[in-house]
Amino acid sequence: MAYDAMTLADVVMERAEILGAISEEPQLLVRRFATPTLRQAMDTVAGWMSDAGMNVRRDNIGNLIGRYEGVLGATKTLLLGSHLDTVRDAGKYDGPLGVLVAVACVERLQQAGRRLPYAIEVAAFADEEGLRYHTAYLGSNVVAGRFDPAYLTLVDDDGITLIEALRSYGGDPSALAADARDSADLLGYCEVHIEQGPVLEALDLPVGIVSGIAGQSRFTVTWRGMAGHAGTVPMRLRRDALCAAAEFITLVEQVAREHAGLVATVGQIAVQPGASNVIPGQVTLSLDVRHLDDGLREQTIGQLHAQALSIGERRQIDVTWGVVQEHGSLLCARELVALLGRAVQAQGYPIHELPSGAGHDAVVMAELGPVAMLFVRCKDGVSHHPAESVAVADVAVAIDVLQEFLELLGRADGR
Amino acid sequence: MAYDAMTLADVVMERAEILGAISEEPQLLVRRFATPTLRQAMDTVAGWMSDAGMNVRRDNIGNLIGRYEGVLGATKTLLLGSHLDTVRDAGKYDGPLGVLVAVACVERLQQAGRRLPYAIEVAAFADEEGLRYHTAYLGSNVVAGRFDPAYLTLVDDDGITLIEALRSYGGDPSALAADARDSADLLGYCEVHIEQGPVLEALDLPVGIVSGIAGQSRFTVTWRGMAGHAGTVPMRLRRDALCAAAEFITLVEQVAREHAGLVATVGQIAVQPGASNVIPGQVTLSLDVRHLDDGLREQTIGQLHAQALSIGERRQIDVTWGVVQEHGSLLCARELVALLGRAVQAQGYPIHELPSGAGHDAVVMAELGPVAMLFVRCKDGVSHHPAESVAVADVAVAIDVLQEFLELLGRADGR
Numbered sequence: 029m030a031y032d033a034m035t036l037a038d039v040v041m042e043r044a045e046i047l048g049a050i051s052e053e054p055q056l057l058v059r060r061f062a063t064p065t066l067r068q069a070m071d072t073v074a075g076w077m078s079d080a081g082m083n084v085r086r087d088n089i090g091n092l093i094g095r096y097e098g099v100l101g102a103t104k105t106l107l108l109g110s111h112l113d114t115v116r117d118a119g120k121y122d123g124p125l126g127v128l129v130a131v132a133c134v135e136r137l138q139q140a141g142r143r144l145p146y147a148i149e150v151a152a153f154a155d156e157e158g159l160r161y162h163t164a165y166l167g168s169n170v171v172a173g174r175f176d177p178a179y180l181t182l183v184d185d186d187g188i189t190l191i192e193a194l195r196s197y198g199g200d201p202s203a204l205a206a207d208a209r210d211s212a213d214l215l216g217y218c219e220v221h222i223e224q225g226p227v228l229e230a231l232d233l234p235v236g237i238v239s240g241i242a243g244q245s246r247f248t249v250t251w252r253g254m255a256g257h258a259g260t261v262p263m264r265l266r267r268d269a270l271c272a273a274a275e276f277i278t279l280v281e282q283v284a285r286e287h288a289g290l291v292a293t294v295g296q297i298a299v300q301p302g303a304s305n306v307i308p309g310q311v312t313l314s315l316d317v318r319h320l321d322d323g324l325r326e327q328t329i330g331q332l333h334a335q336a337l338s339i340g341e342r343r344q345i346d347v348t349w350g351v352v353q354e355h356g357s358l359l360c361a362r363e364l365v366a367l368l369g370r371a372v373q374a375q376g377y378p379i380h381e382l383p384s385g386a387g388h389d390a391v392v393m394a395e396l397g398p399v400a401m402l403f404v405r406c407k408d409g410v411s412h413h414p415a416e417s418v419a420v421a422d423v424a425v426a427i428d429v430l431q432e433f434l435e436l437l438g439r440a441d442g443r
Numbered sequence: 444m445a446y447d448a449m450t451l452a453d454v455v456m457e458r459a460e461i462l463g464a465i466s467e468e469p470q471l472l473v474r475r476f477a478t479p480t481l482r483q484a485m486d487t488v489a490g491w492m493s494d495a496g497m498n499v500r501r502d503n504i505g506n507l508i509g510r511y512e513g514v515l516g517a518t519k520t521l522l523l524g525s526h527l528d529t530v531r532d533a534g535k536y537d538g539p540l541g542v543l544v545a546v547a548c549v550e551r552l553q554q555a556g557r558r559l560p561y562a563i564e565v566a567a568f569a570d571e572e573g574l575r576y577h578t579a580y581l582g583s584n585v586v587a588g589r590f591d592p593a594y595l596t597l598v599d600d601d602g603i604t605l606i607e608a609l610r611s612y613g614g615d616p617s618a619l620a621a622d623a624r625d626s627a628d629l630l631g632y633c634e635v636h637i638e639q640g641p642v643l644e645a646l647d648l649p650v651g652i653v654s655g656i657a658g659q660s661r662f663t664v665t666w667r668g669m670a671g672h673a674g675t676v677p678m679r680l681r682r683d684a685l686c687a688a689a690e691f692i693t694l695v696e697q698v699a700r701e702h703a704g705l706v707a708t709v710g711q712i713a714v715q716p717g718a719s720n721v722i723p724g725q726v727t728l729s730l731d732v733r734h735l736d737d738g739l740r741e742q743t744i745g746q747l748h749a750q751a752l753s754i755g756e757r758r759q760i761d762v763t764w765g766v767v768q769e770h771g772s773l774l775c776a777r778e779l780v781a782l783l784g785r786a787v788q789a790q791g792y793p794i795h796e797l798p799s800g801a802g803h804d805a806v807v808m809a810e811l812g813p814v815a816m817l818f819v820r821c822k823d824g825v826s827h828h829p830a831e832s833v834a835v836a837d838v839a840v841a842i843d844v845l846q847e848f849l850e851l852l853g854r855a856d857g858r
Binding site for chain 2: 244258271295296
């Protein structure tokens, strides 16, 4: 009987392996939204939920929700969960870990014959990565009542519309709005997820508490100078777009290093004409800036934009600054963060709060009520890659922390 | 009768237009080595050479050589010329201008019934750009006796070997070695060419004298760091290959600016994985360094290489420094440069010597004897582009300078 966390963690690791073998392609892991492969993963998890004493249902977008009732007369519900869809060539833990740890905690309650003063629901969301329709959070958007019917006309790479995909999957597109969850009985949402970064590993901590999910701005910056022969145009007569861009990239790094928690990344760069013997005439680069503090993010962007224009002016390079995407940060609910902190300390670990630079279903679930997240250390900070790795001992800590959190919440709240 | 330089310059401009219309593709100018199109251009020039009183022959690589005899008993020969092949989407002057100005000078001699104390040969080389077989100077290599028989097995983009192309063109591949020119009677080689850079325009000078052709080193530098999530890896834990490369690019520009005549260019850059939300794990860039002084070029490269390694060490980025190509500089013959200088001054212009950062047939012809080059101002320094443009007045100056050079050489040398 799987009572202790280490045994439960072994089960979680085994189940992550089982899910990791359920893929659309034989040589790598990929599970897109509304595919038979995702259905197979959902059905597998549904079996584990049932084994853990949960009543299982599916909604029309394809989310799987298992419910474990509270004590008789309990009126409130805590939502746990994460997603089962993946990126292409994914690791085994991004998403599934949060679902499996939640199921493990319920399993332990059931095996102990215990009920909490509130019900627990574990959601396995059908689309967080957005791989198939290039729009994230389809699953949690339905639960949060935020699903935009315009999404139904989106087309995947095979020419299949979202509405067709949903029907093939067995969902009723016209019933999506009715799948929105009532927030009246919700205590909140708590998601366990791998960190996808190297911070906890560097601090030698198995888990960390997410303070919030960073706001993000994404830009395309284009530098237009003058192409020319690499052998015949003297340095002082050049208007080299790549030299301007390089000066900017160096500055982006320097500015980001000046503020704790700020990350700024140039991940893409394209040079025209792009020949070894031709001075770059045009460069286009991407800029991604994130911070938990929206004010600091906006201030940084203003500073970088002004400096880009100043670099351009000094070098006679035309600079175009295009906004691709901007959204504000989400702060986790302090009362849930505090309970997670006490749960971490109860396991003998120090509290470390860290922002999440990546987006998660918790961002959407915040529409319904307070949210919290527990990060689990992952090896080398690697994610979205088959090398994604989590230690079984850290999973055991996550299970114990989540279990303690459930207990503390029952004492603090409930009924 | 086209006696004065301005009229001759008009003729040169008209002929450049005629040649500019002889192209393999209707919408842009391209004349590759050993094509019917190049044959048509060669035949057209052969007609003009004949009109100028020259005896015309073709060698087995496809070069066209027109000979205008000197006075009776003259034993020496001066070689003039340039090339008639082009890059793809070329301008009208890179190559043809040097051939046409040389023919114009001979035409003026013939119309005046004059012979010089030496013979003049004007070469229209069949391949300088190397567009078809990705190896430059096929034409002048044959004249210089440097043609490597291994070239015969090169294959173009259509799968045609060089030996097949030569045979279709009418050349005898087995006779290429015999086409090497004897250097015994050669006074030297003088090539008129557009500058392909902005220096003369900036100085408001119609022509400049080439001091030499810069040595060139070309490298591929690869930076290997660690890819990661742009939202989750803090700045201090990153090993961003693009930030390292950007620091290097900025340094390359700075170092090149410190030395007169030094040019250094990063023209290509590729980032892996290359997504806006992923920290660059690997960057590959090209580095092209040129200077007339081989020692300074080599010293600069040593400095840049050491600094690249130092950037890599500080940032924990693995740096690979690969040599693509290296060749030393060629100094023009001082006695010919001095004569060109006197010819320029005789036209009322100051002498301005400048290095050529681009390679030319003169580099190869230096195997046979002393070489010199006269650069003609081009608009905005643009070359290898349909916008390539030369002023008719500058062409007139070039004709007068070359004519004066021929006269001065006749007095200084000859017989």
